[in-house]
């Protein structure tokens with residue numbers, strides 16, 4: 001089975017609780033002496049087996065093989081990737097069965113990140129997440145004052161549209177923001193704006 005490590009918690013001495021996002025399920029697993037194995041790291045894609053024991057409720061993680069990314073030694077890319085993946089644990093809190101959309105989107109993203117700027121690629125994937133979950137807003141009324149947004153548009157958490165003067169936030173280009181929300185495209189966003197979107201994303205998925 002293959003999956004992405006979305007959370008690692010140390011327990012007892014060197015043992016770990018490792019959360020793994022697979023195609024249809026988020027597995028909570030137990031890894032003995034895990035800390036000694038560098039193949040266990042947030043964001044890593046692994047091939048693994050689970051061993052179920054009737055005495056414990058959590059299966060044991062074993063036969064782990066690290067499936068590397070082409071950009072694994074690019075620190076900037078790996079760091080952005082890991083910060084993004086860390087958000088999944090909170091997003092899927094108390095959820096174990098998931099749609100294959102997420103696993104497939106992450107697979108696609110790891111390929112896109114070979115050539116693309118990592119923050120831009122991740123933000124685009126996130127927009128697709130919002131659309132998939134029915135959370136992408138294409139009504140231009142301000143989340144804070146509820147009035148129509150004709151100009152001075154900005155985005156806050158979950159890329160919800162607001163007046164920049166209501167949220168005291170960065171004013172974005174209206175046409176580009178419409179492209180983001182309606183066409184799921186960031187093509188016309190400057191790096192500066194991508195950094196702004198990135199900071200919003202880090203507030204939570």
Ligand SMILES: [Zn+2]
Nearest residue numbers: 142145163166
């Ligand atoms: Zn407003």
